[in-house]
Every structure is written in structure tokens, then in C-alpha cells.
Amino acid sequence: MKFNRIAKTAVATTGALAFALTVVSGTAMAAEKKAKKEKCYGVVAKGMNDCEANGHSCAGQAKADADGAEWMYVAKGLCDRIAGGSTSPKA
Secondary structure (H helix, E strand, O other), X not given: OHHHHHHHHHHHHHHHHHHHHHHHHHHHHHHHHOOOEEEEEOOOOOOOXXXXXXXXXXXXXXXXXXXXXXXXXXXXXXXXXXXXXXXOOOO
């Protein structure tokens, strides 16, 4: 009898701990998604833009690689470190 009670307590504790870790992990991921982003022009691969440029208004419609008018969101400060990247549109 005593062993069953200990086993039930261990299972309940493990379940509660797993749930708590899941909640903490989800909160960390949400915070990461809210991290500051910026538009980075000129680094987009064909069909991989984030939105509205060059006469279209939807994501995924870039017609050429590295078009200076097409942009995508990147973490703030990263665009300046990408070759060909700019935080303002290129001609």
C-alpha cells in the first residue's frame, strides 16, 4: 500500500513538473517572437519576401533574388551584417 501511494505521488509530481516546464518554454518562445524586428531590403530570395513591394501586396511574390525593393523581417541589427542588406529600399 505504501509503495502505491509513493508511486502515485511521484507520477503526479512528474506530471506537474512537465506541465510547468511546458508553460515556461511556451512563454520563452512568445517572448522571442516579440523580439524587435526590422525590414531588411535586398536580401530576399525569389518568392520569399514578407510583403508589399514592387506593385504586389502579398508575401511570397518576389520575382527575383536580391531585389532592392523587396524586404523581409530580420532581428534588429542583423540586416547591417548581411551582405547586400539595407534597412532602406534600394533603387
